[in-house]
Amino acid sequence: MDGNVFHSWSAQDLIDPVNVVSGQGSTFTDDQGRDYLDFSSQLVNLALGHGNQRLIQSIKDQADRLVTIQPSFKNDTRSQLAQELVERAGESFGSVFFTNGGAEANENAVRMARGYTGRRKVMSAYRSYHGATSTAISLTGDPRRWANEPSDSSVVHFFGPYTYRSAFWSEDERQECERSLAHLEQQIILEGSQTIAAIILETVVGTNGILVPPEGYLPGVRALCDKYGIVYIADEVMAGFGRTGTLFAVENFGVVPDLITFAKGVNSGYVPLGGVIISKEIQKTWSTTAYPGGLTYSGHPLACAPGLETLKIFDEDKILDRVRDLGERVVRPRLEAMKEKYSIVGEVRGLGLFWAIELVKDRETREPLVPFNASGADAAPMNDFAGYCKQNGVWPFVHFNRVHVAPPLVISEEELVRGLDVYDAALAELDEKN
Structure with missing residues (x-):
């Protein structure tokens, strides 16, 4: 056990954590002087590596000007990062709601979808992970959900495409695409399309298998959402910010969601940061009505500064x-x-x-x-x-x-x-x- 630290997802008396004392680039070092090549980017968040001096300097520079300010005030660093993200996400997007991480981003994306549609249910895939807060863990399909039940009973799970272990006896990716979309539409109909606020999908499923969707699947999901008035939430917490070779993973598949959630690679976790990139259409819902949500540290300047620097590094390098x-x-x-x-x-x-x-x-x-x-x-x-x-x-x-x-x-x-x-x-x- 690690003294007085209570560790996540662990039996406290059965663990012996490695004591990490430093990191540089793709390597971190423990207190015995052993170096490890970080082939998992910590929790797939360390996009620009350990000890990146540009990210560190951006935090120092921001701290010299302004360490923190509550989210109801305007702040140039926060505003600039929001502008950059919206412009890079595409013309259909209008604003960013900042959070402290990915789970809170997904919680708020669902809240937005429910507020926009007036519906309650949300559909998510069995092979998924969306976070450990109450709604996010309900959305999660993997076994970490089980011990947290019951939670949000309005979440409905479905089978996403997985050609190698097809739930639909598919012989190739074309069949898997067609059959998984047909399965999803039948489930929408049987659940009552008028009750479903959103479908949330990791663009490329992360922890649960690096499942790259077959050609046509995500556009097919987009079409079903349009047909039934459902909000399409793309969870890009792990797959976004360059992990798949594009800034947003959806760019690989020619699809535009209604909401994009992000965290991790946006600033390599140097200071906790996540958020929801919101379509212009959905943001209108709260033009003259207060949005029912908020966070003390939403858009924290010390987190947004390395986010801005990350985008500069992505471009320059x-x-x-x-x-x-x-x-x-x-x-x-x-x-x-x-x-x-x-x-x-x-x-x-x-x-x-x-x-x-x-x-x-x-x-x-x-x-x-x-x-x-x-x-x-x-x-x-x-x-x-x-x-x-x-x-x-x-x-x-x-x-x-x-x-x-x-x-x-x-x-x-x-x-x-x-x-x-x-x-x-x-x-x-x-x-x-x-």
Whole structure:
């Protein structure tokens, strides 16, 4: 246990956290002097890496001018970041509601959808994570929701597309797209379309599998939302801000949502920040009526300053171009080669610097290497993989039967190759055992 710190998602007496004392670029260091290549960007938020001096200086400069101001006042740093985000999101958007993180962003997006439509229900996918506050954990599909129930009973879950483990017996991505959209529409009808305020989707599902939607799926969701008067919320908390090679992940799929939620990569978590980018149409709802929500630290200047600097760095250093290049030229072929070499690799998938390696006991049956939501002895193979990586200086991202590749967007090509080498060696050892 870590003294008086109560840790999230943990049995307090069964943990022994690594004591991290410093970080620089794509590496962090513990109190024993061990360096770890951060292949998970902490919680997939550290887009511009540890110790970025430009982000740090932006916080210092803002602190010299104004440390904090409550959200009812106008502040130039907050206003400038909102303007930048709206302009980059597209002409249909008009404003930004700032929050302290992703869960609060999703909470407020749902509140906005309900206020705009006058409806209550919200639909979300089973394979999803939207946060740990009350509505956000209800929206979440993964097992972290279970212990928090009952919560918001007006949330309805559905099956999103997942061609490798299709719930619809699809043989390819075209069938998966068609059948998952047909499933979603039937559920809308049976739930009562007039009762549904919003559909919320991670543009690319993050923790629950790096599930890249098949071509046509998100435009199909957009069409269903338009047909039934439902608000489309794109959760870009993890997938946004360059992770997939575009500023907003929806740009990969030619679709415009009504609300975009963000956090994490907007300023690499240097100071907590999230928000909702709101369409001009929805923001009209509160033109002459007070919006029923707010946060003491909404748009905190010390958080917005590194957000502005992040966008400058993205432009000046051509971050999006390098993410696309590294993803396609380095990561994709390397993971596909691992799939060819190791029988435990069932599928690899991803975009930009956002990838998953799905591990199986049998390629024919696609039985997962460890059971869904495995823990204890059942999770031993994945724990072995993670242990090998850590012993060899790489901090991996492991979830259920999957290994993810999500390093900082500023990782050097040499570091990226080194991390993939360790993943490769860990898979070789795991393949021999299983």
